[in-house]
Amino acid sequence: QQQVKQSPQSLIVQKGGISIINCAYENTAFDYFPWYQQFPGKGPALLIAIRPDVSEKKEGRFTISFNKSAKQFSLHIMDSQPGDSATYFCAASHISNSGYALNFGKGTSLLVTP
Amino acid sequence: NAGVTQTPKFRVLKTGQSMTLLCAQDMNHEYMYWYRQDPGMGLRLIHYSVGEGTTAKGEVPDGYNVSRLKKQNFLLGLESAAPSQTSVYFCASSYSRGFLNTEAFFGQGTRLTVV
Numbered sequence: 001q002q003q004v005k006q007s008p009q010s011l012i013v014q015k016g017g018i019s020i021i022n023c024a025y026e027n028t029a030f031d032y033f034p035w036y037q038q039f040p041g042k043g044p045a046l047l048i049a050i051r052p053d054v055s056e057k058k059e060g061r062f063t064i065s066f067n068k069s070a071k072q073f074s075l076h077i078m079d080s081q082p083g084d085s086a087t088y089f090c091a092a093s094h095i096s097n098s099g100y101a102l103n104f105g106k107g108t109s110l111l112v113t114p
Numbered sequence: 115n116a117g118v119t120q121t122p123k124f125r126v127l128k129t130g131q132s133m134t135l136l137c138a139q140d141m142n143h144e145y146m147y148w149y150r151q152d153p154g155m156g157l158r159l160i161h162y163s164v165g166e167g168t169t170a171k172g173e174v175p176d177g178y179n180v181s182r183l184k185k186q187n188f189l190l191g192l193e194s195a196a197p198s199q200t201s202v203y204f205c206a207s208s209y210s211r212g213f214l215n216t217e218a219f220f221g222q223g224t225r226l227t228v229v
Contacts, residue, residue, distance in 0.1 A: 009154070032215050042119075043220035044157070044205055064229075089156060093215055098172055099145050099164040100208060100215035104156040 003027055004092050006105025013112050019077035020028050023090035026071065030092040033100070035064065038087045048075070049086070080112045094111045116140055120205050120221035126204030127195040127228045133216040135190040136222050146188040147209045147218070148180060164187055190204075193224060195228045202226070 006023045013019045023033075034049035048063040050057045050073065057064045063076040077084055087109050091102040121136045137146065149157040159172030161180040169180045177199060179191045180186050188207075192199060202225050208218040 001168070006118075006156075027163055033132075034217070036220075041223075043206075043222050045220065048219045049217070058133045095215065096211070098159060099162050100210060101162050101172060102157075102218055104149075104158075104208075106154060106156040 002084050002106070003103040004090060005104045006090050006108060007011075008108060009106070010109045013077075013110065014078045015080065015082060015112055015114050017080050018114075019075075019080045019084065019110055019112070021088055021090070022072065023074065023092075024072045025092050025103075027092070027094070029094045030036045030103075031095055032093045032100075033064070033066065033073050033099070034085060034091050034093075036061075036089045036091060036104075036106075038089065047062070077110075080110075082112045082114055083101075085110055090097050111114075116209055118151075118205055118219050120203075120224050122224060123222065124225050125227070127192075127226065129195060129197060129228060131195050132191070132193050133195065133226075134192075135203055135205075135226075137188045137190070137206040137207075137221060138203045139186055139188075139219070141204075141207060141219065142185070142208075143207035143209045143219075144185075145210070145218075146182065147173040147208075148178070148188065148190045149204045149206065150209045151176065151204060152201050160190065160203075195226075197228045200226060 036044035163182040166185040
């Protein structure tokens with residue numbers, strides 16, 4: 001059963017626009033919520049991560065918004081660029097769950113058009 | 115500093131053949147993981163290890179075995195390959211800081227086709 005649900009499955013945004021990807025989880029024990037970026041033929045790489053004691057974290061053009069009561073978190077990419085075109089995965093983990101193993105969403109394929 | 119290295123990068127197997135995928139990390143990480151990635155399914159955990167000499171089953175362990183004889187290496191074995199095991203396999207490693215988990219580093223993947 002999918003412990004982290006991600007939407008949308010695919011997203012097309014114009015250059016300069018805002019990309020928004022949403023995730024929801026059920027396990028309230030999760031205490032680490034990273035986003036991974038994956039380019040074709042490459043392994044996933046950490047983009048940004050948040051812990052549940054804060055509601056927002058920003059790194060450059062990338063922001064995570066976290067809503068603990070709703071058990072939801074989202075990734076916002078401001079001023080989206082063609083180089084941001086990739087697959088994005090949200091994930092969640094906790095030490096009690098398979099040794100910190102990440103539970104991934106199914107991924108969002110982002111295309112930023114020029 | 116190579117990070118996480120997977121060998122081989124590509125492989126084609128016939129149904130019933132066996133093979134071993136090797137993962138090596140040079141970051142002295144305690145935790146290591148094997149995931150498989152299939153279209154539209156995200157990454158699913160096959161097996162994991164919380165330290166040298168220990169392994170445990172993940173979400174989709176059937177048809178796979180693993181071993182962690184050395185801290186830096188994590189091997190994934192397929193004893194009798196099936197077409198359903200056609201996938202891209204990723205190894206990852208991480209460490210904990212106290213009871214908090216930290217970034218997981220992924221290898222470049224192994225693309226396996228079983229015909």
